[in-house]
Amino acid sequence: SVKKYNKEVLKSTMRSLWRTIFGFKIREVGSNLFLFMFNNNDDREKVLKLGPWWFDKQILLLEKLEEETHPSNISLYKSSIWIRVFGVPFLCLSEKVGRVIGNSIGKIEETGVVAGRRDNNQYLRLRVGIDVQEPLRRRIKFMIGSQEKIWLSFKYEKLPNFCHFCGKLRHTVKKRVDGGCHARGSDDEDMQYGPWLTVEFYRMGSYSPRRGDKDGLDMPWSHDNNKDNPLMKNDMVERSNRVKPIDKVSQEPLEVDKVGKRKIFEENSGEVKRALTLS
Incomplete structure (x- = not known):
């Protein structure tokens, strides 16, 4: 950010959020x-694990510092963030699939399968190290066998301010004036991103869905796979139909080996642990 931040305000804010045992x-x-100099390694690891963190609605980029490295020589452009992946076929809900999807976005760190509020709406939850200089990924194409292709939708946890035009975290559409987003305007019809890309959290990890949130079913891209779903008839989805359908970032498909779903289910108890390759 180009805004100058006060060290004491930053310290006070992060102390209340991090709640370290031995201080920093x-x-x-x-x-x-x-x-940030921690007095205990456990405190430091906890802070890194529970991120991402933000300050003044901007993402706080953290990196471990080696003893021989000067702070000014570190390039801060990566952050670990939790991503929820919706639309994964039931027989493909596995940590193996999650790792392949996560590594297509950035560097996968953790994976898990989560049961949604409805039995038929499970999703993958991935912790991925992403490059904050790049646009956020909204969806990715997923291939099963040689022909079946579907779009998987993403939602991000604890996401700070980001630009609803280009999808980058380091600015908002109202603040960037370097011939980029601001110059293109901020009309809703030009926005490729929006608040539907995020999941809000309360303390202790619970989250508060935004109005109209249906565990990812109201994602602007979900209508590709849920055209007949009555839950898709809300205003947000109707507005999203006017959004330009092509990302500025490549969305190469992921391919699952040509193994029949029944065979996968019988051999792997509903998981595809040995059936994944990248195209």
């Missing part, structure tokens, strides 16, 4: 570049 110190080492 903070030192300003550059323009909006701060060094």
